[in-house]
Amino acid sequence: MIPKQVFSFREGNGRMKPLLGGKGANLAEMARIGLPVPPGFTITTEACLHYFEQGNFISDDLSRQIFEALQRLEKEKGQRYGDPARPLLVSVRSGSVTSMPGMMDTILNLGLNDETVEGLASLTNNPRFAYDCYRRLMQMFGNVVLDIDSRHFEHLLHQLKKELGAKHDQDITADGWIRLISDYKQVFILKSGRPFPQDVTEQLKLAVEAVFKSWHNPRAKVYRKINNIPDSQGTAVNIQSMVFGNMGDDSGTGVVFTRNPSTGENTFFGEYLINAQGEDVVAGVRTPLTIDALKTDMPEIYDQLFQAAKRLERHYKDMQDIEFTVEANKLYLLQTRSGKRTAQASLKIAVQMVYEGLLSKREALLRIEPSHLDQLLHRGIEESAVNDLLATGLPASPGAAVGQLVFDADTAVQWTNAGKAVILARPETTPEDIHGVLSAEGVLTSRGGMTSHAAVVARGMGKPCVCGCEEILIQAEEKMMTIGSRVLEEGEWITLDGASGRVISGSIPLREAEMTAELLEMLEWADEIRTLRVYANADNPQDAKIARKMGAQGIGLCRTEHMFFSPSRLPVMQRMILADTAEERREALQKLLPMQQSDFEGMFREMDGLPVTIRLLDPPLHEFLPNIAELQQRLNEQGIMEEEQSEIRKLIRTVRCLHETNPMLGQRGCRLGIVYPEIYDMQIEAIFKAASRCINEGSAVMPEIMIPLVGHENELKILRNLVDFVAEQVLGKEGMRTCPYKVGTMIEVPRAALTAKQIVAHADFFSFGTNDLTQLTFGYSRDDAEGKFLTHYTDLKVLPQNPFQVLDEDGVGQLIELAATAGRSVKPALKTGICGEHGGDKQSIAFCHRTGLDYVSCSPYRIPLARIAAAQAFIEHGSAGDKRQTESGEKALVGFAIERG
Ligand code: ADP
Ligand code: MG
Ligand code: MG
Numbered sequence: 016m017i018p019k020q021v022f023s024f025r026e027g028n029g030r031m032k033p034l035l036g037g038k039g040a041n042l043a044e045m046a047r048i049g050l051p052v053p054p055g056f057t058i059t060t061e062a063c064l065h066y067f068e069q070g071n072f073i074s075d076d077l078s079r080q081i082f083e084a085l086q087r088l089e090k091e092k093g094q095r096y097g098d099p100a101r102p103l104l105v106s107v108r109s110g111s112v113t114s115m116p117g118m119m120d121t122i123l124n125l126g127l128n129d130e131t132v133e134g135l136a137s138l139t140n141n142p143r144f145a146y147d148c149y150r151r152l153m154q155m156f157g158n159v160v161l162d163i164d165s166r167h168f169e170h171l172l173h174q175l176k177k178e179l180g181a182k183h184d185q186d187i188t189a190d191g192w193i194r195l196i197s198d199y200k201q202v203f204i205l206k207s208g209r210p211f212p213q214d215v216t217e218q219l220k221l222a223v224e225a226v227f228k229s230w231h232n233p234r235a236k237v238y239r240k241i242n243n244i245p246d247s248q249g250t251a252v253n254i255q256s257m258v259f260g261n262m263g264d265d266s267g268t269g270v271v272f273t274r275n276p277s278t279g280e281n282t283f284f285g286e287y288l289i290n291a292q293g294e295d296v297v298a299g300v301r302t303p304l305t306i307d308a309l310k311t312d313m314p315e316i317y318d319q320l321f322q323a324a325k326r327l328e329r330h331y332k333d334m335q336d337i338e339f340t341v342e343a344n345k346l347y348l349l350q351t352r353s354g355k356r357t358a359q360a361s362l363k364i365a366v367q368m369v370y371e372g373l374l375s376k377r378e379a380l381l382r383i384e385p386s387h388l389d390q391l392l393h394r395g396i397e398e399s400a401v402n403d404l405l406a407t408g409l410p411a412s413p414g415a416a417v418g419q420l421v422f423d424a425d426t427a428v429q430w431t432n433a434g435k436a437v438i439l440a441r442p443e444t445t446p447e448d449i450h451g452v453l454s455a456e457g458v459l460t461s462r463g464g465m466t467s468h469a470a471v472v473a474r475g476m477g478k479p480c481v482c483g484c485e486e487i488l489i490q491a492e493e494k495m496m497t498i499g500s501r502v503l504e505e506g507e508w509i510t511l512d513g514a515s516g517r518v519i520s521g522s523i524p525l526r527e528a529e530m531t532a533e534l535l536e537m538l539e540w541a542d543e544i545r546t547l548r549v550y551a552n553a554d555n556p557q558d559a560k561i562a563r564k565m566g567a568q569g570i571g572l573c574r575t576e577h578m579f580f581s582p583s584r585l586p587v588m589q590r591m592i593l594a595d596t597a598e599e600r601r602e603a604l605q606k607l608l609p610m611q612q613s614d615f616e617g618m619f620r621e622m623d624g625l626p627v628t629i630r631l632l633d634p635p636l637h638e639f640l641p642n643i644a645e646l647q648q649r650l651n652e653q654g655i656m657e658e659e660q661s662e663i664r665k666l667i668r669t670v671r672c673l674h675e676t677n678p679m680l681g682q683r684g685c686r687l688g689i690v691y692p693e694i695y696d697m698q699i700e701a702i703f704k705a706a707s708r709c710i711n712e713g714s715a716v717m718p719e720i721m722i723p724l725v726g727h728e729n730e731l732k733i734l735r736n737l738v739d740f741v742a743e744q745v746l747g748k749e750g751m752r753t754c755p756y757k758v759g760t761m762i763e764v765p766r767a768a769l770t771a772k773q774i775v776a777h778a779d780f781f782s783f784g785t786n787d788l789t790q791l792t793f794g795y796s797r798d799d800a801e802g803k804f805l806t807h808y809t810d811l812k813v814l815p816q817n818p819f820q821v822l823d824e825d826g827v828g829q830l831i832e833l834a835a836t837a838g839r840s841v842k843p844a845l846k847t848g849i850c851g852e853h854g855g856d857k858q859s860i861a862f863c864h865r866t867g868l869d870y871v872s873c874s875p876y877r878i879p880l881a882r883i884a885a886a887q888a889f890i891e892h893g894s895a896g897d898k899r900q901t902e903s904g905e906k907a908l909v910g911f912a913i914e915r916g
Contacts, residue, residue: 020062021080036251038110055255063249097215099134104257107222119229124152146192161207279363358387362533394525403520408484410516411470416457416479424451444469479513541886548870556617562875569626571872572850615705624715637673684724703745726764728773763787771834785851822859857884864888867895
């Protein structure tokens, strides 16, 4: 049987997105519930994939189905495609399964040629309108189907306006358009070597093919990659009878959001243009009016639109982004979809919808895209530092951005790759600029409104954006912009405040964001549901303080080496490393001890009885010393004293001595601790002295000492004994009872995971160090991989994702699961968790939940994200396979520690 590849809007519904694409399914759904949608039909995504399989060929069968559907449409409309007496005009619109705003192509007004345009003119008694439609068709068709650069068309339009003294497109008369059309015909011949097709059937076929092919255009590919949309989905194609917003002053077109997509406020939000068609609003050709003005311009239409919008919102239980067109005082809806929104808006809307009874708390939690929360915890500007306001545009996407001005997307990418922060300034952005928007800190445009391409894309990406800043004249070709008499050139520093729309000269300091009431409420709901605990990676008391504010339930990783890098400590550390005798080394260590101790006291106080996991020194010692080239240079400097020279020579000798061919696999972590026990000795002493002092002050402490890089159980056995020994020395028998502590290891060497059953004998906890575990499992050094081949790998789909960002479940995940299971089979109360960047990634967090780990640990600012992702994992997967009573687990382990001590 031949599969059905074409569905009329009457045959589809909102649940058919995979087959009909989002746009097609929603058009069908709107028609189904009785909203005014111009009739049409949808060619399925399956037909698109089939087209690619056939080597880009429309099968006879598909072609037959299309023309049968077209005939039914003709009957319904009482018009005929290509008939000058009653011409049917259609749009051919792309429609992917997952919304990709503006990424693929749409063509309007198909069915016009030299004859039908005259028919349309006399039928409507409006030649200006008819020829306007025709020139729009030629421009879109030329660009989309024949790949003629739209600048050629725009240039002619611009020239015509100049000659006629017309300020706006609407000021051009029928004669003007006729002249332009004949110029456009020349462009077709010159630039594509073929005339504009007068055969309307050919127009339709070519248009459908162009939409299919647009699935593979570069900007759509980039968009899919950023948003993890599979290439294998394909796009549907919608063919819809035209309605005209460009018929005169009783017509228009616009976009509305049922709530404010920037702030989330429950207010109708949108823009429109009178006497305009299709993309005029989103393309930023003219800056549109806000939707409130429609209330006075067309009060009845406003009412109808408002009712329809609210109905759609209740129907879909989500904020909608709706396209509408008014043709001769009659309202039509042309698209509805879930509106893209900022993180702030997304939270506010979800929380409000719970209060409005539209959503349950769980549904509301699933509405939050955890990675967008990063944006919420973005920064604002330090108001007191603002003294040179350049201009104010529309506040299109909140957050503040500081960077150097660039005027094209390629430069934005180049400069960013060179480590610079840039602000991309464009007259307006098009989907071709997407790579530039992606790499810029923020985006500035001089044209286009709150629903322009730049605004929509920036909000989706969480980039600060100021739009429609008409005071600024952006001359991208000349790489400059002017505001009045002031000129700013490429490379100058500016600051954008996307929340207020301000463009400020210079680099303004930024301040950290606060948690909003909605975020706090949502986090409370998440905490009620989730079972996975969330810890923080924090290396100092300040970070620990932020971590608590963000809701950390403990510290999962405190990297002690960071404590030695401050200017006052580094020289002492270096003296320790350079020591000739054990005596000298001990002396230096005695100086470091009180410094470490005060760090730990600060951490314990901030955490106030919550677990604090402290990792003993991990990096190789040479990281604390200057490099050879630097030392050589210093040696060659003029006027160096004899004494200093010999110091430097000694340093050089030590650095040479410590040199390793492959430091990542060399003397570091527990290997260092076993060869130089006095370093770990000092660190352990500092931990317990700090603990003891805090306990004496009356606070509870819960130190968990973590031995890095263990690969063989004996390594952990030796160092655990050291910890227990020092603990007893510092605390005394009595103190041991008041200071329960744990000793555990980071599982980051594959051998440790494989021999977890043996290692667990000496461990109270396993913390999976997923950064190193990923490096060592793949055999990649992260810096080299990310700098060289990893992007190729993900581009070519050798790997589905960067395994340093999203945990590789099949490989690394298997090791984690194996080790956690083996460990627990010996010690049911073993505490398990991950530290490493994966702790702040939603997919990896879901994996940890499913695997039954006790916690994830991530950087302080990602904690809210992790709390929500952990709740989502619970909602989606239920409780983890072998849920253990973690509370009693905690207690059992304490008992274990005392026993060993
Ligand atoms: P995109 O996915 O880029 O939004 P659309 O297919 O939605 O592309 O169409 C682009 C513009 O053309 C939109 O403003 C839409 O409302 C308008 N449009 C599409 N089809 C029609 C039609 N049949 N009649 C009038 N306007 C249309
Ligand atoms: Mg659209
Ligand atoms: Mg490590």
